[in-house]
Amino acid sequence: MSEILRVGIAGLGTVGGAVVRLLATQASDLAARTGRKIVLVGVSARDPSRERGIDLADVEWFAGPVELAASDKIDLFVELIGGDEGPARASVEAALRTGKSVVTANKALLAKHGIALARLAEQHHAALAFEASVAGGIPIVKTLREGLAGNSIERVYGVLNGTCNYILSRMELEGLSFAECLAEAQKLGYAEADPTFDIGGFDTAHKLAILTSLAFGVKLDAEAISVEGIQDISLADLHAARELGYRVKLLGVAQRTPHGVEQRVHPTMVPLSSPIAQVMGVTNAVTVDADAVNELTLVGPGAGGMATASAVVADIADIARGIRSAPFGLPVDHLTAPEKSPMQRHEGGYYIRLAVRNQIGAAAAIAARMAQHEISLESIVQRRACASNGSVAPVVLVTYATTETSVREALAAILADGHVAEKPQVIRIERE
Amino acid sequence: MSEILRVGIAGLGTVGGAVVRLLATQASDLAARTGRKIVLVGVSARDPSRERGIDLADVEWFAGPVELAASDKIDLFVELIGGDEGPARASVEAALRTGKSVVTANKALLAKHGIALARLAEQHHAALAFEASVAGGIPIVKTLREGLAGNSIERVYGVLNGTCNYILSRMELEGLSFAECLAEAQKLGYAEADPTFDIGGFDTAHKLAILTSLAFGVKLDAEAISVEGIQDISLADLHAARELGYRVKLLGVAQRTPHGVEQRVHPTMVPLSSPIAQVMGVTNAVTVDADAVNELTLVGPGAGGMATASAVVADIADIARGIRSAPFGLPVDHLTAPEKSPMQRHEGGYYIRLAVRNQIGAAAAIAARMAQHEISLESIVQRRACASNGSVAPVVLVTYATTETSVREALAAILADGHVAEKPQVIRIERE
Numbered sequence: 001m002s003e004i005l006r007v008g009i010a011g012l013g014t015v016g017g018a019v020v021r022l023l024a025t026q027a028s029d030l031a032a033r034t035g036r037k038i039v040l041v042g043v044s045a046r047d048p049s050r051e052r053g054i055d056l057a058d059v060e061w062f063a064g065p066v067e068l069a070a071s072d073k074i075d076l077f078v079e080l081i082g083g084d085e086g087p088a089r090a091s092v093e094a095a096l097r098t099g100k101s102v103v104t105a106n107k108a109l110l111a112k113h114g115i116a117l118a119r120l121a122e123q124h125h126a127a128l129a130f131e132a133s134v135a136g137g138i139p140i141v142k143t144l145r146e147g148l149a150g151n152s153i154e155r156v157y158g159v160l161n162g163t164c165n166y167i168l169s170r171m172e173l174e175g176l177s178f179a180e181c182l183a184e185a186q187k188l189g190y191a192e193a194d195p196t197f198d199i200g201g202f203d204t205a206h207k208l209a210i211l212t213s214l215a216f217g218v219k220l221d222a223e224a225i226s227v228e229g230i231q232d233i234s235l236a237d238l239h240a241a242r243e244l245g246y247r248v249k250l251l252g253v254a255q256r257t258p259h260g261v262e263q264r265v266h267p268t269m270v271p272l273s274s275p276i277a278q279v280m281g282v283t284n285a286v287t288v289d290a291d292a293v294n295e296l297t298l299v300g301p302g303a304g305g306m307a308t309a310s311a312v313v314a315d316i317a318d319i320a321r322g323i324r325s326a327p328f329g330l331p332v333d334h335l336t337a338p339e340k341s342p343m344q345r346h347e348g349g350y351y352i353r354l355a356v357r358n359q360i361g362a363a364a365a366i367a368a369r370m371a372q373h374e375i376s377l378e379s380i381v382q383r384r385a386c387a388s389n390g391s392v393a394p395v396v397l398v399t400y401a402t403t404e405t406s407v408r409e410a411l412a413a414i415l416a417d418g419h420v421a422e423k424p425q426v427i428r429i430e431r432e
Numbered sequence: 433m434s435e436i437l438r439v440g441i442a443g444l445g446t447v448g449g450a451v452v453r454l455l456a457t458q459a460s461d462l463a464a465r466t467g468r469k470i471v472l473v474g475v476s477a478r479d480p481s482r483e484r485g486i487d488l489a490d491v492e493w494f495a496g497p498v499e500l501a502a503s504d505k506i507d508l509f510v511e512l513i514g515g516d517e518g519p520a521r522a523s524v525e526a527a528l529r530t531g532k533s534v535v536t537a538n539k540a541l542l543a544k545h546g547i548a549l550a551r552l553a554e555q556h557h558a559a560l561a562f563e564a565s566v567a568g569g570i571p572i573v574k575t576l577r578e579g580l581a582g583n584s585i586e587r588v589y590g591v592l593n594g595t596c597n598y599i600l601s602r603m604e605l606e607g608l609s610f611a612e613c614l615a616e617a618q619k620l621g622y623a624e625a626d627p628t629f630d631i632g633g634f635d636t637a638h639k640l641a642i643l644t645s646l647a648f649g650v651k652l653d654a655e656a657i658s659v660e661g662i663q664d665i666s667l668a669d670l671h672a673a674r675e676l677g678y679r680v681k682l683l684g685v686a687q688r689t690p691h692g693v694e695q696r697v698h699p700t701m702v703p704l705s706s707p708i709a710q711v712m713g714v715t716n717a718v719t720v721d722a723d724a725v726n727e728l729t730l731v732g733p734g735a736g737g738m739a740t741a742s743a744v745v746a747d748i749a750d751i752a753r754g755i756r757s758a759p760f761g762l763p764v765d766h767l768t769a770p771e772k773s774p775m776q777r778h779e780g781g782y783y784i785r786l787a788v789r790n791q792i793g794a795a796a797a798i799a800a801r802m803a804q805h806e807i808s809l810e811s812i813v814q815r816r817a818c819a820s821n822g823s824v825a826p827v828v829l830v831t832y833a834t835t836e837t838s839v840r841e842a843l844a845a846i847l848a849d850g851h852v853a854e855k856p857q858v859i860r861i862e863r864e
Binding site: 033139152273279 | 741
């Protein structure tokens, strides 16, 4: 295997430019590692005339990504356009159909069409690699697909969105509000003008869908994921968490349960001593619980041009070496349709913050409602009512393991009783 | 590639037994993942009659590991005997010479003969895989060899010995002495009757030699490693570290410097906020600093039968899939002989604890000696002399970056001045 591997890259933004640079600076090392010369021969981008600070003198420009993908001048197509339809999907399909291997960082495309694309790759004996699509520079796809091949995985969870983690970290460390931190993240370029996709948990859900398939040998099903964002997390929650020995993180969690695979994205209390609680700022982390390895955590950069390019280049090197793993670990026909475990069946501990009216019997009524729904309380913390609102006192409850249904029914009854002044805040607890 | 992969295992201790179990329980999943049936066909062990709780009914017993390794009844030889000479070396060589791929967990063998074995593997087109040899279940070998292929690595460091980390963690958390914690570790089976190999840093050095080769593309050279153990760490150091915002870990560190690759094993102050500082008990962790990915940390079980078996089985699966990476990332002829950077040239911050005699002018004399050797001090903490020894007061100095030579010369001068009552304690600081 000494022939040249001819690479085409569609999309020359931050990541694409970084891939071009890495392929150039690491060229001789990559050739030695893989036994083949890896040469960038073709590119396409929306604006070919833009100055990118990269050397493309010997590289052919193609009219568009599909033309590049279908060309017999390349062996490997790198898709860095983005989007779950349009040119991204069309070009990846064109490459696979002509038997070319594909490397992509496109989590949205995979979350929506991953199984169809994996099938296409199998039919045409091509590789479909996407290390960069989840947790940036962290090699979690390779770890799940190859490194833990001897394990039966119980749970995979992680901090998969740097924007949310940056905001939660800043809120806690600087005592700022959610709105202030979001504005700051937008100014620093960590958050989009419309932040819904990050803040609302949808970006995390796309990544989780990919991890779930790799971890449990099931077909991707982003629709099966229960998604809640961080927009309602207040400073009061972060401080209460700390007092209780927890920290709040937006987690994506996929878990084997007796009812099937449970997939959920939501703000979560994690023990302060857990590796994942230490992950601050835009850093990402993924923890895998498995029967043989017990607990493994990977911590690293979740985004950024160079970190993402690192993952793209590792995929290119694997393909150059001739590695052809099934995209999602198992051949598509071996992937099962997951039995979805609905969120109502989720079992775990809960943090509940109530704004309780200062009425005689309020506490007793709340406790009675919890008992009625067979919820045991691990702790209750009641604070003095704050000066500005003397008639309402914050009460924080932490429950032992119970079900989502019990919590929802108990809270509905408590609301109906009229003792609480605001919508209760509910945060699930994830234990190690 | 659908023929059966026939596996032979030499050594049926804790790890060997766990590998047998994993191959059995994961058989159908492994076949689906790799496209081949993986079948255990032969074993050898010192005492065939011992009850191991594993099913070996269909497996042939061989007279010894070399007979098994050389047999044409197997395609892949798994060496789990241990030791850097004798049957381990002979059997691995016999397997490679007959063109069989080898999986081993034997860090001592690799540290001593890794390059010769890698060359033998190349000559016979066989794989030589050793994920289990470093940090147990953590896939750090795969990460360095494949996952970071696009990176130029600056530094790799980690907690690589669970025994030492257990002892340091217990000392700090329970306020126990080194001797008490060592005795406890021995009782729990975490430390050998002769603990020198772990406590003295030699086990960490073997693992570091392997990581250094993978990270920097240099030939293994365990002899080039400067090694200090944890036997002289006292509770006073752990408490002083905490006050200063650090924690003491036994680290293996390999680092690119202007003078070559520096390899060292020693007790180290790491910032309390760093991922590596959070790693307590028998857990291991490795951090890689690289140009593209910036900082990546892997945390997981460093030992234990099942965790180590997880790594062995992942190697077996890779070989079943046909993956043939160069054992140390690059072909042997591409590995350079490292320019060794001697410890005297090490540059960094230092923690220095002195037992200073209560003499007029002592502090001034010490400060003058440090200044004379151009050492800037970041902090000085002097405590009241303790009751039992009123004439001696502990003084802790933390330096800005300086060289090992300067520190050693300054301390020699301070000792000669007669102001300190005991051998100074020196702990290097590793910053993120």
